[in-house]
Amino acid sequence: MRHTSFLLKVSGSLLLLLFTGLLSAQITKSSIWVAPFSHDTLGKKYDQYMVDCRGAALRTLLASGRFSVVDRDAIKELESERQLQKSESFIDGKVVEQGRAVGAEFILTGKMSAKTGLLSLEITSVETNVKVEGGECNLKEGFFSGGVGLPSGYTTGKVRKSMSEILSRWLARDRYTIVRALEEDEKSVEKVLLAAGSTRGIRKDMVLEVFYTSSEIVDSLEIERDIQVAEMKVEKVENGNFSVLKEKKGKKELRLAFDEKRKLYARIKTK
Amino acid sequence: MQLPTTSTFLPRLTNFMSLHRSFLFFFLHLSVVTFSQSGNRPPGFITYGADALGRKNQPSMAVLPPVGVESVPTSVVQNAGEAFHKGLGFGTSMPFATIKKEKFDEVRLILPYMEKSEIAKSYRNEAIPCEYLGRLEFNRLKTIVEKDSIRQDPKNPKSPIVRVKNVYHFFANVSITLTEVATSKMVINENLHLVSNSRESNANAPAADSIAGLNKLYDQIRNHASRSYLQLLGGVGTIDSLVEEKKEKAKYVRVDLSKILNLPSLGTTFEVYELGEKFTKDGMEYQHAEKIGSILREDGYRYDTRLFKVLDGGKRIAEMLKAGIKPVCVMGSFPLSAKSPEAQALLPSLLVDTFQYKVKGSPELAKMLQEKLISSLSTKPQMLNLVNRKVYDDIETERAIHSKSKYDGAQAGITIGADYVLSADIQDYSYKKEPIKKTIEKTVEPPKSTTPTPATKPAATPPPASTDSKTRGESAAKPATTTPAPAAPKPQVIKETVITGTKVNAGIRVDAKLISVKTGEIIWSKLLEGGAEKDFPLDAKVSDKQLQLEMMNTLLATNFANGQVFAFLQGIARPLPILKVVELNKKGVDKVMIGGGSLAGISPFMALQVIEETTEVVDNQSLKRETVVAELRSDTIFPETSIWNVKKGEAELQAKLDGNAKIYCKIKGL
Numbered sequence: 031m032r033h034t035s036f037l038l039k040v041s042g043s044l045l046l047l048l049f050t051g052l053l054s055a056q057i058t059k060s061s062i063w064v065a066p067f068s069h070d071t072l073g074k075k076y077d078q079y080m081v082d083c084r085g086a087a088l089r090t091l092l093a094s095g096r097f098s099v100v101d102r103d104a105i106k107e108l109e110s111e112r113q114l115q116k117s118e119s120f121i122d123g124k125v126v127e128q129g130r131a132v133g134a135e136f137i138l139t140g141k142m143s144a145k146t147g148l149l150s151l152e153i154t155s156v157e158t159n160v161k162v163e164g165g166e167c168n169l170k171e172g173f174f175s176g177g178v179g180l181p182s183g184y185t186t187g188k189v190r191k192s193m194s195e196i197l198s199r200w201l202a203r204d205r206y207t208i209v210r211a212l213e214e215d216e217k218s219v220e221k222v223l224l225a226a227g228s229t230r231g232i233r234k235d236m237v238l239e240v241f242y243t244s245s246e247i248v249d250s251l252e253i254e255r256d257i258q259v260a261e262m263k264v265e266k267v268e269n270g271n272f273s274v275l276k277e278k279k280g281k282k283e284l285r286l287a288f289d290e291k292r293k294l295y296a297r298i299k300t301k
Numbered sequence: 302m303q304l305p306t307t308s309t310f311l312p313r314l315t316n317f318m319s320l321h322r323s324f325l326f327f328f329l330h331l332s333v334v335t336f337s338q339s340g341n342r343p344p345g346f347i348t349y350g351a352d353a354l355g356r357k358n359q360p361s362m363a364v365l366p367p368v369g370v371e372s373v374p375t376s377v378v379q380n381a382g383e384a385f386h387k388g389l390g391f392g393t394s395m396p397f398a399t400i401k402k403e404k405f406d407e408v409r410l411i412l413p414y415m416e417k418s419e420i421a422k423s424y425r426n427e428a429i430p431c432e433y434l435g436r437l438e439f440n441r442l443k444t445i446v447e448k449d450s451i452r453q454d455p456k457n458p459k460s461p462i463v464r465v466k467n468v469y470h471f472f473a474n475v476s477i478t479l480t481e482v483a484t485s486k487m488v489i490n491e492n493l494h495l496v497s498n499s500r501e502s503n504a505n506a507p508a509a510d511s512i513a514g515l516n517k518l519y520d521q522i523r524n525h526a527s528r529s530y531l532q533l534l535g536g537v538g539t540i541d542s543l544v545e546e547k548k549e550k551a552k553y554v555r556v557d558l559s560k561i562l563n564l565p566s567l568g569t570t571f572e573v574y575e576l577g578e579k580f581t582k583d584g585m586e587y588q589h590a591e592k593i594g595s596i597l598r599e600d601g602y603r604y605d606t607r608l609f610k611v612l613d614g615g616k617r618i619a620e621m622l623k624a625g626i627k628p629v630c631v632m633g634s635f636p637l638s639a640k641s642p643e644a645q646a647l648l649p650s651l652l653v654d655t656f657q658y659k660v661k662g663s664p665e666l667a668k669m670l671q672e673k674l675i676s677s678l679s680t681k682p683q684m685l686n687l688v689n690r691k692v693y694d695d696i697e698t699e700r701a702i703h704s705k706s707k708y709d710g711a712q713a714g715i716t717i718g719a720d721y722v723l724s725a726d727i728q729d730y731s732y733k734k735e736p737i738k739k740t741i742e743k744t745v746e747p748p749k750s751t752t753p754t755p756a757t758k759p760a761a762t763p764p765p766a767s768t769d770s771k772t773r774g775e776s777a778a779k780p781a782t783t784t785p786a787p788a789a790p791k792p793q794v795i796k797e798t799v800i801t802g803t804k805v806n807a808g809i810r811v812d813a814k815l816i817s818v819k820t821g822e823i824i825w826s827k828l829l830e831g832g833a834e835k836d837f838p839l840d841a842k843v844s845d846k847q848l849q850l851e852m853m854n855t856l857l858a859t860n861f862a863n864g865q866v867f868a869f870l871q872g873i874a875r876p877l878p879i880l881k882v883v884e885l886n887k888k889g890v891d892k893v894m895i896g897g898g899s900l901a902g903i904s905p906f907m908a909l910q911v912i913e914e915t916t917e918v919v920d921n922q923s924l925k926r927e928t929v930v931a932e933l934r935s936d937t938i939f940p941e942t943s944i945w946n947v948k949k950g951e952a953e954l955q956a957k958l959d960g961n962a963k964i965y966c967k968i969k970g971l
Contacts, residue, residue: 078728089826099822101724104724107652111719111722114693114718119485119696119700120714120718124650124718126718126719131821132820132821207919223917268927272924
C-alpha cells in the first residue's frame with residue numbers, strides 16, 4: 031500500500047512539474063477549445079442551459095487574455111472561405127495566410143448532473159490526454175430557486191466564478207521576466223517593467239511576487255529554489271507584452287537584487 | 302462559295318429565328334432604346350455612344366433574380382424584384398446601366414451557335430460587363446387584415462353609420478444589396494422595414510384592396526433602389542453655379558448631375574460638402590471634407606434647369622461659388638473619394654454567417670436581425686469591408702463576361718477574402734405586454750328626484766365594467782345609509798383607474814462570435830443585446846396584437862443593429878493615424894486631425910489614446926511595447942477625418958511629433 035501511495039505521489043509530482051514547465055516555456059497564449067457542455071437528462075430545456083453555461087465559460091477564458099480560444103462550430107464555413115481564397119480570383123486580391131490554423135492544446139469540457147446539480151469543468155491536454163485543471167460548481171440552488179424557466183443569469187454567474195478560480199490557479203503557474211527598473215533611486219526601486227501584459231492574463235491591481243532563483247545541491251541533485259524579494263502591484267497594463275509594476279513591499283530588497291544583477295521574475299500571488 | 306438557294310435559306314432562317322429569338326429580341330430592344338435616347342436629350346445627360354454606352358460615366362449593374370423566404374408568395378417576390386429593377390434605372394433614362402440577369406443567361410445560351418457570325422462577334426465585344434450585382438431579398442411579409450366593420454361617431458348618435466371595408470396592412474422586410482464584381486465587396490446594403498396599407502384604396506373588391514396595398518410596397522422598393530443607385534454614385538454631383546440668392550445666402554443653385562440620370566420620384570436631399578486636403582498615411586487614403594449644408598430636389602424638378610433648392614448652409618455655399626469653388630453633393634454614407642484597391646484591402650474584411658435560432662426566435666426574426674446588422678455595418682465603409690459570398694457564383698459568371706468584353710473594366714483576381722467570420726445564435730427573445738393605467742377623477746352628479754324621499758341613499762355608482770378599476774372616494778363603495786332629512790345633493794368625486802393603452806417590451810439576446818479565418822481563433826464572443834419599448838394608446842389604430850408585434854420586432858431589430866458598432870471594433874480596429882496638428886497652445890499640441898471619422902465607426906462618445914510604439918529586447922526576443930503619450934477627446938467628426946482636443950500630454954505629444962516617433966491613436970477601452 032505504502033509503495034503504491036509513494037508511486038502515485040511521485041507520478042503526480044512529475045506530471046505537475048511537466049505541466050508547469052510546459053507553461054513556463056510558452057511565450058504565446060495557450061490555445062483551448064471549449065467543447066459543447068452536456069447533461070445527463072432528456073429535458074430539452076437543459077440544452078439551452080448548457081449553451082448558456084458554455085458561453086459563460088468561453089467568455090471568461092477570452093476575457094482573461096491568457097487563452098486563445100479556437101472555434102470548431104463554424105469550421106465548415108472557415109474551411110470553405112479558406113478554400114475559396116485559394117482560387118485564381120484572389121491572386122491579386124486580399125487573402126489570409128493559408129495553413130495557419132491554430133490547433134487546440136487543451137479542451138475544456140463541462141458536464142452537468144441533473145440529480146446533484148453539479149457542473150463539472152475539466153481542462154484536458156490534447157497532447158497527453160491528461161486532465162490538467164478542473165473544478166465544480168453547484169448549479170442546483172440557482173436552478174430550482176427560479177421556479178419557472180431557467181435563471182440563466184444567476185447560474186452562469188456561478189460558472190464564471192468557478193472558471194475564474196480555475197484561471198487563477200492556472201495563471202499562478204506562469205512566471206514572467208522583470209525587464210528593468212523604471213523608477214528608482216540609490217536606495218530603492220519603485221517601479222519595474224514586466225514582460226507580460228494582457229495576453230498573459232495580467233490585469234490592473236493584480237499582486238505579484240518578485241523572486242530570483244538559486245540552486246541548492248541536495249543528495250547530489252541540483253534543485254531550483256525561489257527566493258522572494260518583493261511584492262508588487264500592477265499599476266498599468268501597457269499592451270499584450272508589457273505591464274508596469276509598482277512596489278508594494280520590499281523596495282530596498284529589490285534595489286539590492288538589481289545591484290546584484292540578479293535575473294528577476296514575477297508570478298501572480300494567489301490567496 | 303455556294304450561295305444558299307431560296308428553298309434552303311428560308312427553313313434555315315426560320316430555324317435560326319426560333320433558336321435565337323431571345324437574342325434577336327434583345328438586339329432589337331438594344332437598337333430601339335439606343336435610337337430613342339439619341340433624340341431630344343435633356344442637357345447634362347451623358348451621350349449614349351456606340352463605344353461608351355454610358356459605362357464610362359455610370360456604373361453598370363446586373364440585377365439578379367429576387368429571392369424570398371418561403372413564407373412570401375412568389376408573385377410578391379417577383380413583383381418586388383421588378384420594382385427593384387425599375388428603381389435601378391431600367392426602362393427609364395439609363396437602360397444600359399442595369400441589365401436583367403435573365404437576359405444575360407439567354408444571351409450566353411445563344412453565343413455558341415453564333416460563333417462564326419459577325420453580329421455575334423461584335424455583340425460579344427459590346428456586351429456590357431457588369432461592375433455591380435444588385436439583388437433584392439424579401440425576408441418577411443406579414444399581412445394583417447382589419448375586418449369589415451360598422452362604425453359611428455360615438456359622441457354623436459345621429460351621425461351616419463359608416464361601413465368600413467377590410468383594410469390590408471402589409472409589413473415587409475427587404476434587403477437591397479449591391480455587390481462589387483471585382484472585389485466581391487458588399488458596397489451597399491440597405492435593410493428596409495416597409496409598411497403600407499390599402500386604407501385609401503377606392504377599389505371595391507378585397508383582392509383589389511390587397512393589390513393596392515402591395516403596390517404601395519413596390520413603389521417604396523423602387524424609390525429605395527433609386528436611392529441606393531445614387532449612393533453608389535456617391536459624391537459625383539457638384540454645384541455649378543448660383544442661380545438665386547437672398548441676403549447673400551444661396552437660395553437656388555444649379556447642380557451638375559452628369560452622372561445622375563435617374564432621380565427618385567420623391568424629393569431627394571443631398572448633403573453639400575466642401576472638400577479639403579487629401580492624406581495618405583500607411584497606405585490608407587483620407588479625404589477631409591466638411592459638411593456645409595444641404596440641397597433639395599423639389600417636386601417639379603426640371604432636367605433642363607437642374608435647379609435645386611438650398612435647405613441650409615446657403616451663406617457658405619454662396620461664398621464658395623463666388624470664389625470659384627464647387628461644393629460637392631453627396632447622398633448616403635459612401636466614401637467621398639474613390640479608394641484604391643490596395644487601400645481598401647487594408648481594412649479588415651468580414652463575412653456574416655447566417656444567424657442561427659436553435660432554441661429561441663424564428664427564421665424570419667434571425668434573418669431580420671442579421672440583415673439589419675449588415676445594413677448598419679455597411680454604413681461604416683472605412684471600418685471594415687463586408688464581403689458577399691451569397692452571390693459568388695454570379696460574380697464568377699460576370700467575370701467570365703468581363704474577360705471576353707472589350708470594355709473589360711474589372712481587374713481580375715482582386716477579390717477580397719474574408720479575414721473574419723461573424724457567427725451568431727439567438728439565445729433569448731422576450732415579448733411582454735402590460736396595461737398602462739391612469740387614475741382619473743370623475744365628478745358624478747347625484748340622481749335628481751322630484752319627490753323628497755327620505756331615503757335610502759344608494760351606494761355610489763360602480764365604475765364601468767370595461768375598466769379594471771378600483772373605486773375610491775368619499776362616498777364610493779359606502780354601504781347604504783339612512784339620512785334623517787334630504788340634504789341638498791352634492792356632486793361626488795370618484796377616482797377611477799382606467800386602462801389607456803398597452804406598454805410593450807421586447808428584448809433579444811444574441812450570442813455572437815467573431816472568428817479569425819486564418820487561425821480559427823475566436824477574436825471576441827459577446828452576448829449582444831437589444832431592447833425596445835413602446836406605448837400603444839388604445840385609441841390609436843395599433844391595438845391589433847399582430848400589428849404591435851410587427852412594430853416591436855422592427856424596432857427591436859433596428860435598436861439591436863445600431864447599438865453594435867462599438868462591439869465590432871474590438872480586436873479589429875485599425876490604428877488611427879495623426880494626419881496633422883490643427884492648433885498649438887502654450888503647453889504643446891492642442892488639437893490634432895485624425896484619419897478616421899464617422900465612416901470608420903468613430904463617434905463623439907469615444908476617447909482616444911495616443912500610443913508610442915517601441916521595441917524592447919527580453920530574453921533575446923524583440924517584443925513590441927506600447928506606451929500612452931496623450932489622451933484625446935472628440936471635437937468634430939467628419940466622414941473620413943476627425944478633430945480631437947488633447948486632454949492630457951500636450952507637451953509629450955509635441956515632443957514625440959517633433960522627434961518623428963512611431964505614434965498612432967487607438968480607441969480607449971478596446
